[in-house]
Amino acid sequence: MAGQQRPSDRGFFNNLFSRPKYVTVHPRRVNSQTPPSGAGEAEPARTQPPLPGTPTGLETSAPVRLPLTPAREVPDGLWVKCGACGQILYTKDLAKNLYVCYRCQAHLHIPARDRCQQLLDHGLEEEFAAELTGSDPLQFPGYREKLEQAQEKTGLREAALIGRGHLDGLPVALGVLDFSFMGGSMGWAVGEKISCLFDRARELRLPVILFSAGGGGARMQEGVVSLMQMATTTQAVARFSQAGLLYISVLTDPTMGGVYASFASLGDILLAEPGARIGFTGPRVIEQTIRQKLPPGFQTAEFVLKNGMIDAIVDRREMKETLARLLRFHMRPAQRGDQVVQGSV
Amino acid sequence: MSRAVFDWERPLVELESRIAELQAFSQERGIDLSGEIATLEERAARLREETYRNLTAWQRVQIARHPGRPTALDYISLMMEDFMELHGDRAFRDDPAIVGGIGLLAGRPVTVIGTQKGRDTKENLARNFGLPHPEGYRKAMRLAEQAAKFHRPVITLVDIVGAYPGIEAEERGQGLTIAESIRTFSLLPTPVICAITGEAGSGGALAIGVGDRILMMEYAWHSVISPEGCASILWKDARQAAAAAEALRLTAAECLKLGVVDEVLPEPLGGAHRDPRTAASTLKQALVRALSDLDGIPVETLVQQRLERYRRDRSAGWQRHSSEAGL
Ligand SMILES: [Zn+2]
Numbered sequence: 001m002a003g004q005q006r007p008s009d010r011g012f013f014n015n016l017f018s019r020p021k022y023v024t025v026h027p028r029r030v031n032s033q034t035p036p037s038g039a040g041e042a043e044p045a046r047t048q049p050p051l052p053g054t055p056t057g058l059e060t061s062a063p064v065r066l067p068l069t070p071a072r073e074v075p076d077g078l079w080v081k082c083g084a085c086g087q088i089l090y091t092k093d094l095a096k097n098l099y100v101c102y103r104c105q106a107h108l109h110i111p112a113r114d115r116c117q118q119l120l121d122h123g124l125e126e127e128f129a130a131e132l133t134g135s136d137p138l139q140f141p142g143y144r145e146k147l148e149q150a151q152e153k154t155g156l157r158e159a160a161l162i163g164r165g166h167l168d169g170l171p172v173a174l175g176v177l178d179f180s181f182m183g184g185s186m187g188w189a190v191g192e193k194i195s196c197l198f199d200r201a202r203e204l205r206l207p208v209i210l211f212s213a214g215g216g217g218a219r220m221q222e223g224v225v226s227l228m229q230m231a232t233t234t235q236a237v238a239r240f241s242q243a244g245l246l247y248i249s250v251l252t253d254p255t256m257g258g259v260y261a262s263f264a265s266l267g268d269i270l271l272a273e274p275g276a277r278i279g280f281t282g283p284r285v286i287e288q289t290i291r292q293k294l295p296p297g298f299q300t301a302e303f304v305l306k307n308g309m310i311d312a313i314v315d316r317r318e319m320k321e322t323l324a325r326l327l328r329f330h331m332r333p334a335q336r337g338d339q340v341v342q343g344s345v
Numbered sequence: 346m347s348r349a350v351f352d353w354e355r356p357l358v359e360l361e362s363r364i365a366e367l368q369a370f371s372q373e374r375g376i377d378l379s380g381e382i383a384t385l386e387e388r389a390a391r392l393r394e395e396t397y398r399n400l401t402a403w404q405r406v407q408i409a410r411h412p413g414r415p416t417a418l419d420y421i422s423l424m425m426e427d428f429m430e431l432h433g434d435r436a437f438r439d440d441p442a443i444v445g446g447i448g449l450l451a452g453r454p455v456t457v458i459g460t461q462k463g464r465d466t467k468e469n470l471a472r473n474f475g476l477p478h479p480e481g482y483r484k485a486m487r488l489a490e491q492a493a494k495f496h497r498p499v500i501t502l503v504d505i506v507g508a509y510p511g512i513e514a515e516e517r518g519q520g521l522t523i524a525e526s527i528r529t530f531s532l533l534p535t536p537v538i539c540a541i542t543g544e545a546g547s548g549g550a551l552a553i554g555v556g557d558r559i560l561m562m563e564y565a566w567h568s569v570i571s572p573e574g575c576a577s578i579l580w581k582d583a584r585q586a587a588a589a590a591e592a593l594r595l596t597a598a599e600c601l602k603l604g605v606v607d608e609v610l611p612e613p614l615g616g617a618h619r620d621p622r623t624a625a626s627t628l629k630q631a632l633v634r635a636l637s638d639l640d641g642i643p644v645e646t647l648v649q650q651r652l653e654r655y656r657r658d659r660s661a662g663w664q665r666h667s668s669e670a671g672l
Contacts, residue, residue: 137603138594195656218548218569220579223593224605227569228655230548231555234527235652258569260520261548266528280520280548281510285574289510299515309518 082106098316107253107273107316111154112161112178115211119320120165120174127163128173129196134158134189136221143221150181158189159214162197164206168324173201175210177259179252183215186259187222190214191229194263195236198247202239207246207330209323212264216282217257230262237266246330248323251278251301251310269326270310272301273319278310349412353404354615357392364389397615400564402596403587406572408564409504409543413618415625416475417444417459417502420542423625424632425450428457433484437517440481442473442509443553445488447497451633456492458485458553459502462543476509479522482552486529489537498536498636501553506571508549526552531652534644538635540628541565541597541606542617546574557651558635559605561597562624563612567605568595608635 078091084106093102098118099110116124134147134157151157159181164173175197177184186194194210201208218226237247249267251260254277261280272278279299287294297303301313314322350358364385371378400408408414421428421444428448432439445458460477463469485501492499508519530537530553537556545554545567561567570578572590577583594600597609610627617624639647 138592140592216578220570220575220593222569223595224568224600225603227547227551227567228605230524230551231527231531232655234524235531235655238528238532239652257520258548261523261552262527263524265521265524278520279515280508280523281515286510286512286515290512294512298512303516304518307516307518309521 082108084108100316105274105315107275109179109213109253110316111180112156112176115176116161116163116165116174119209119323120167120172121169122165124161124163124174125165127161128200129162129193130157132158132189132193132196134187137188137225138221138223140221140223146182146221154178154181156181158193159184159186160190160193162193164200164204167209167320167327170324170327171204171206172327173197173204173206173208175208177211177213179213179215179254182219184213184259185216185219185226186214186229186233186262187219187226188229190219191226191233194229194233198233198236198240198263202243202245205243205245207248207327208240209248209250210263210267211250211252212255212259213252214259214264215254215256217259217261227258230258233263234266237263241266241268246327248326250314250319251304252276254278256280256282256299271312271314271319271322272304272310273316274301274313276301278304351404351407354396357389357396360385360389360392393614401587402566402590402593403572405564405596406544406566406586406590408616408618409566411616411618412464414504414543415617415621416464417457417461417504417542419621420502420625420628421448421457421459423622424629425457426452431488434480434487436483437480440473440478440484441471442475442477442505443481443485445484447492450500450629450636453498453636454495455498455500455636456488457500457502458488459542460505460550460553462504473509475505476507477505477549477552478509478511478514479517479519482508482522482526485553486526489529489533493533493535496535498538498639499530499533499556500632501530501537501539501556503539503541503545503550503554504543504565505546505550506544507547507574508552520548523548523552527555530555531655532648534648536636536639536642536647537651538632538639540610540632541567542628544571546571555651555655557639557647557654558607560608560610560628560631560635561600561606562610562617562628563597564616565597566590566595567597567600568593 079088080091080094081088082101082103084101085104087101087103089101089103095114099108099114100106101108136143136147156178159178160175161178162175164171166172175194197210198208218230220226240247247267248269248271249264251264251270251272253273253275255264256277256279260278277299278301283294283299301310304310305313364382367378367382367385415423425448428446430444430446434440442461443458444461445456447454447456460475461472462475463472489499508514508523538558538560539554539556541554541559541561543565545565547570550567572586572593573583575589575593576585579589594603597606600606601609608631610631613620613623
């Protein structure tokens with residue numbers, strides 16, 4: 001992957017034993033006066049306590065949860081400010097660096113389509129359930145308008161993008177949650193898409209790679225219907241798993257609530273991006289309940305790795321080759337020539 | 346019995362206590378007040394209807410949280426002939442917010458697992474307000490798998506506002522454990538019947554809320570989040586909980602319409618706390634009925650049907666719901 005900047009000082013064991021140098025960030029637009037309208041997800045924005053020695057830029061202004069506009073849509077010369085270090089970044093360079101801040105290495109939010117482009121050799125070769133779109137099962141006040149705004153803003157029909165393609169020559173099914181679509185939260189349509197991803201992959205006998213970024217987890221405006229998606233997606237993963245197929249779950253910033261407490265946790269292998277917020281209950285609710293400040297680094301990828309809840313933290317710029325390695329570990333010798341990944345049977 | 350009184354039922358409760366006083370007085374003094382008492386009782390009956398027949402969603406949430414509402418252990422002792430509690434997750438500790446064990450229901454051995462609230466502050470502190478940690482869900486999974494091994498049906502009693510939001514719970518993998526619990530109950534090779542007896546909020550409730558039959562008490566609520574939580578996140582104002590309760594469609598009737606539950610069990614007028622015995626007897630009958638419905642189904646078929654039902658029937662339910670509304 002040429003043209004990418006690599007982190008210069010990665011330590012042993014994903015820096016587990018060194019001071020974490022990544023922080024979770026909420027990039028914001030420099031030239032935008034109106035706040036973004038992506039609200040509606042279950043966990044509101046949180047100012048992450050700055051890690052010692054890390055310039056965060058968060059002290060002066062509140063972070064805004066808005067992913068950067070996809071590079072291809074940005075006119076030349078637009079600059080953005082990194083929400084973590086406060087440095088001004090050239091958008092084109094940032095996109096080329098896979099939305100990892102080239103000053104502080106913070107992993108910023110990346111649009112779902114860019115993620116697919118980055119990981120798959122020829123992008124998504126087939127999108128599954130492309131027509132599936134959100135409904136408003138409870139007729140929740142203001143929800144339809146929010147859905148429409150999110151669709152307009154992201155160009156997506158829903159917060160999940162699923163399909164198949166090739167990763168380093170290996171056929172895979174890929175799912176990506178897009179944080180910019182109502183925080184990547186899961187309502188009926190997202191749940192149905194995730195289930196569909198696992199069902200189709202089971203039929204096609206493809207491994208599944210799934211990137212979760214479901215800020216608030218279950219989508220509140222769909223009430224108990226969104227809660228049920230935790231059951232349906234979990235069951236789809238379980239059936240897929242019973243077929244002996246491989247599921248790699250990658251937790252990206254943020255993976256919380258009902259998304260974390262269902263399909264995202266149930267991978268055969270759990271990876272996370274540096275600094276990603278990962279947890280069940282949102283930090284604000286915990287602080288209100290226990291009436292104390294949370295320790296720095298609470299509910300980060302580093303925190304869940306230390307507590308034994310994930311397998312490894314992987315830098316975004318090494319994600320593709322890591323996934324390819326893992327996929328090849330799961331190929332039987334006879335299959336290696338065919339470039340087909342299945343479960344070890 | 347605990348008689349916490351809500352503002353909106355105060356006129357009724359005052360009238361009821363006046364009737365009781367008059368009855369006591371007439372007995373004590375041997376004075377015949379039956380005329381007055383009959384008139385007052387007629388008025389009370391009317392008032393009871395007015396008070397409880399058209400409850401708002403928020404009033405129902407309040408009833409579901411009534412301190413006198415029967416807890417899991419109350420239902421167990423009222424419904425079952427014998428019960429032995431079994432403790433611990435075999436990995437970390439025994440979580441007092443979740444109780445479980447083996448007992449006899451209508452002569453039949455079953456495993457019962459439920460979230461356990463306390464009655465007063467002391468009990469609630471001991472039970473952590475019925476809010477489980479990951480080890481509680483691990484205990485639930487352990488007992489469920491044990492039941493499957495011995496072909497015992499599993500009954501879960503759900504009354505929980507959510508999983509415990511705390512530092513240690515997160516450290517020990519609250520989210521991941523809930524996912525595993527949902528998976529365990531989804532695939533469990535034995536009948537699973539869930540009864541939502543009070544509150545059923547978030548993944549913390551769903552972790553023991555997936556099964557072949559979902560029963561729901563009349564005044565219980567079931568949603569992705571508590572009304573207060575919804576209001577404070579969406580509208581930055583927890584005081585709008587009543588509006589959120591309405592918007593979330595969390596009542597038993599709404600959940601039935603959405604296809605999320607299979608049966609709503611009538612409660613004594615005003616709530617199970619007004620007559621726990623009757624409530625327990627209704628629940629017991631429904632459980633026995635559901636168990637006999639599931640009898641004789643081979644476990645492979647049972648699990649298959651369970652999975653299909655979550656996917657097909659329920660999604661049909663809410664699609665129908667939104668198409669009825671012209672969406
Ligand atoms: Zn930066």
